[in-house]
Amino acid sequence: MGIDGEGSTDDGDDSPLEEFVALLITSVTLLTAFGLMAAGYSYFWVVFIVGFACVLPVALTGIELYQDRTGGERTRNREPSDAEEALEELRARYARGELSDAEFERRLERLLETESLTDARTYVDRRSDPSPDEERQSPDRTTGDRERELDRR
Secondary structure: OOOOOOOOOOOOOOOHHHHHHHHHHHHHHHHHHHHHHHOOOOOOHHHHHHHHHHHHHHHHHHHHHHHHHHOOOOOOOOOOOHHHHHHHHHHHHHHOOOOOHHHHHHHHHHHHHOOOHHHHHHHHHHHHOOOHHHHHOOOOOOHHHHHHHHHHO
């Protein structure tokens, strides 16, 4: 919530560029205003209005637009990636008790192994030609799955 009690759209995750520009403009504004005051100019206060009410908001808005267009570090409005959605679904299934600890860890490991397209291709290639050790111990079935299958028989 903002100071006035209304919801604020700024959630405090400014990029380093925004922080740097804000600091730079604040410093220049203060130095200029106090320098003019020390020099005896009676209208030094105008620098505060121009610096903080005009230059700073315009500069920060420009940086935000630039970052939105170039895909910069702004992440507050972006869509979650497929990997993030898959991870959230995996966590939700684990939280609901649909997955055992071992199954959750196995699927999480597989998800993290295939995070990029290159990693996914490597993973699929490795799984399509399993080694003799991998054939004996199938990664698709956990110990708990094997025990349940034996119990059904």
